[in-house]
Amino acid sequence: MPSQSYSFALESYARVGVDTELALAALARVPISIHCWQGDDVGGFEKPNAVLSGGGIQATGNYPGKARTIDELRSDFQKALSLIPGKHRINLHACYADLGGRKVERNEYTVAHFQSWIDWAGALGLGMDFNPTCFAHPKADSGFTLSHRDAGIRRFWVEHCIASRKIGAAIGKKLGKTCVTNVWIPDGYKDTPADRKGPRERLEKSLDAVFADALNPKHNLDAVESKLFGIGAESYTVGSHEFYLSYAVKHQKLYCLDAGHYHPTEQLADKISSVLQFVPEILLHVSRGVRWDSDHVVLFDDPTRAIMEEVVRGGFLARTHIGLDYFDASINRVAAWTIGTRNALKCLLAALLEPTKTLRAAEIAGDHTGRLALMEEAKSLPFGPVWDEYCRRKEVPVGGAWLEEVRAYERDVLSKR
Numbered sequence: 001m002p003s004q005s006y007s008f009a010l011e012s013y014a015r016v017g018v019d020t021e022l023a024l025a026a027l028a029r030v031p032i033s034i035h036c037w038q039g040d041d042v043g044g045f046e047k048p049n050a051v052l053s054g055g056g057i058q059a060t061g062n063y064p065g066k067a068r069t070i071d072e073l074r075s076d077f078q079k080a081l082s083l084i085p086g087k088h089r090i091n092l093h094a095c096y097a098d099l100g101g102r103k104v105e106r107n108e109y110t111v112a113h114f115q116s117w118i119d120w121a122g123a124l125g126l127g128m129d130f131n132p133t134c135f136a137h138p139k140a141d142s143g144f145t146l147s148h149r150d151a152g153i154r155r156f157w158v159e160h161c162i163a164s165r166k167i168g169a170a171i172g173k174k175l176g177k178t179c180v181t182n183v184w185i186p187d188g189y190k191d192t193p194a195d196r197k198g199p200r201e202r203l204e205k206s207l208d209a210v211f212a213d214a215l216n217p218k219h220n221l222d223a224v225e226s227k228l229f230g231i232g233a234e235s236y237t238v239g240s241h242e243f244y245l246s247y248a249v250k251h252q253k254l255y256c257l258d259a260g261h262y263h264p265t266e267q268l269a270d271k272i273s274s275v276l277q278f279v280p281e282i283l284l285h286v287s288r289g290v291r292w293d294s295d296h297v298v299l300f301d302d303p304t305r306a307i308m309e310e311v312v313r314g315g316f317l318a319r320t321h322i323g324l325d326y327f328d329a330s331i332n333r334v335a336a337w338t339i340g341t342r343n344a345l346k347c348l349l350a351a352l353l354e355p356t357k358t359l360r361a362a363e364i365a366g367d368h369t370g371r372l373a374l375m376e377e378a379k380s381l382p383f384g385p386v387w388d389e390y391c392r393r394k395e396v397p398v399g400g401a402w403l404e405e406v407r408a409y410e411r412d413v414l415s416k417r
C-alpha cells in the first residue's frame with residue numbers, strides 16, 4: 001500500500017500533467033554505472049597496499065576502513081548496493097585485476113584476470129563497465145602514455161588499451177549486457193609546451209591503433225574522455241575537449257563528458273544535446289568539482305539536476321550511459337557511494353517528474369513568463385514522497401535510515417581493518 005503522502009504527491013503531479021507511476025517505471029529501467037574506485041581511493045589490487053600515484057588525479061583524506069583486498073571491496077560495494085534502489089552496474093578499472101598475487105604486465109591482461117569479477121557481477125545481476133588504467137605505473141611516470149615520444153612506451157599503452165577493449169567485449173558477452181570501455185589518459189605538461197601539436201598527432205595515431213579492430217557493439221562500446229587539466233599537468237592536456245570530441249565525431253565513438261573536466265563556469269548540461277547531435281551515444285562521468293576537478297561526492301544539486309533534465313528532455317536516455325566518477329577519502333566510503341548514487345538517482349527522478357510538456361507548450365507559444373513561472377513552481381512539488389515510495393518499493397531504506405546501516409557496518413566491519 002502506497003503511503004498517504006505518496007498518494008497526495010501523485011495527485012499534485014497529476015494536476016500538472018505528470019504521471020508519477022510512469023516516472024518511477026522509467027527510473028527503474030536506468031542502471032547507474034557505479035565506479036569501483038570510491039571504495040579504495042583509486043588504489044587497485046595489482047600489488048598489496050597499492051595507492052593512487054600520478055595521473056594528475058588525487059584522492060584526499062585518510063578516513064579509516066578503506067578496502068584493502070578484492071573481497072573487502074566487493075563486500076563494501078554490496079553493502080552500498082543494498083542501500084541504493086534499483087539494479088545497477090559496476091565500473092571497473094584494469095588495475096582492479098584479480099592477479100592472485102602474480103605479477104602480470106598490464107599489456108598482458110586478459111579476461112581471465114577479471115573472471116572472478118565477472119562471476120561476482122553475474123551472480124548479483126550487475127552489468128559491468130571497464131577502463132584501461134593508464135596511470136599509477138612506471139611507464140606513466142613521465143606524465144605521458146599514448147602520446148609519449150617513445151614508440152616503445154606508446155606501444156605498451158596501446159597494447160594495454162587493446163587488451164582492455166577485448167576484456168570489455170568478453171565481459172559484455174559473458175554477462176549479456178553491453179560493456180562500455182572508456183579510455184582516459186593523463187598525458188600533459190605542467191608548464192607551457194613548445195609543441196602542442198606533436199603529442200596530439202601521436203595520440204591520434206595511438207587511438208587509431210587501439211580501435212583498429214572492430215568489436216561487436218553488443219558486447220563492447222568504446223568511449224573517449226577529455227579533460228581540461230590535471231594536478232601537475234596544469235598547462236597542457238593532450239586529450240582536450242576539442243581533440244576528443246573531434247575524434248569521437250570522426251570515428252563515431254562514445255564521448256565521455258565528465259562534470260569536473262571543464263572550466264568551472266561551464267555547464268555539462270548544455271553540452272549534451274550538442275554532442276549527441278554528432279556522436280551515437282555518450283558516457284557521463286557524473287562528478288562534482290569544488291573549485292577544481294576535485295571529484296567530490298555527487299549532490300542533489302542544480303548542476304546534476306540540469307544534467308539529468310537534459311538527458312530526459314532530449315529523449316536521450318537510451319543513448320546515455322550514466323556513470324559516476326568521484327572519490328572522497330575523507331568520509332566513510334560506503335556512505336560516499338550511497339550518497340552519490342542515491343543523489344544521481346534523485347536528480348534523474350526529479351527530471352522524470354518535470355512537467356516538460358507544459359513547459360514546452362509555453363515555450364512554443366512564446367510565453368516565456370509562463371515557462372519561467374512553471375519551472376520555478378515545479379521545484380516545490382512534493383518530490384520527497386515519490387522518492388521515498390521508490391525506495392520503499394525497491395526494498396531499500398527510506399530517507400536517512402540507510403545511515404544507521406552504514407554506521408553498523410563501520411562498527412562491525414570497517415573499524416576492524
Ligand code: RNT
Nearest residue numbers: 037057131184227258325
Ligand atoms: C580523471 C578522469 C577519469 C578517472 C577515472 C579513475 O580525471 O576523470 O575518469 O577519474 O578513470
Ligand code: ZN
Nearest residue numbers: 225258285325
Ligand atoms: Zn572521469
